[in-house]
């Protein structure tokens with residue numbers, strides 16, 4: 001499986017791009033920087049988008065992406081998301097006030113965008129890649145995903161505080177190659193992390209004790225003002241599985 005990191009929310013200054021990954025060139029996982037991280041030509045090859053939740057840092061490039069592919073794609077772009085995420089995006093983004101409602105353009109029968117509602121535990125197969133949503137713990141209803149392709153399995157999570165189902169899956173799915181985990185704030189901002197349901201190096205390392213397998217754990221979603229401190233605090237944690245997800249890098253699993 002080819003995983004291209006268009007945005008990890010971990011880059012510094014002008015290079016900081018919001019969360020967005022490209023799976024096998026055809027499916028975007030979150031859309032925080034789909035238009036910043038990919039040429040228009042390559043955007044037009046994206047057939048589907050899978051969203052974790054509605055927050056801006058995971059959805060803000062959607063309007064510009066739709067504009068770039070509008071009328072050029074063979075079919076509508078499918079946006080796969082949970083019911084409450086879909087509701088929030090339709091209400092707050094594609095609402096004609098913030099941006100045109102592309103689910104009704106150019107017309108109701110042949111729209112440019114179609115929303116497909118995901119339910120936890122029920123997989124969807126996109127370009128031979130299987131995404132199975134599971135609930136994590138964040139301010140709004142949020143999914144992580146078990147992602148399977150060619151015998152390799154990834155457990156992907158973006159925004160979450162301490163959580164349960166993710167670790168049950170990470171300890172049981174066959175072919176696990178890596179786990180991806182939020183580490184948004186440094187330890188001095190523990191209270192903010194707890195209130196906003198994110199992790200710090202402290203709570204991330206507590207979470208990692210639940211993982212019984214020896215696979216790489218990629219940290220991402222580092223808030224830019226915290227990056228230096230997070231890296232220093234993570235370096236002091238004695239766990240060889242930990243690494244950082246590098247923006248702009250392509251991973252093969």
Ligand SMILES: [Zn+2]
Pocket residue numbers: 053055138159
């Ligand atoms: Zn969020």
Ligand SMILES: [Zn+2]
Pocket residue numbers: 019055057058158159221
């Ligand atoms: Zn986020």
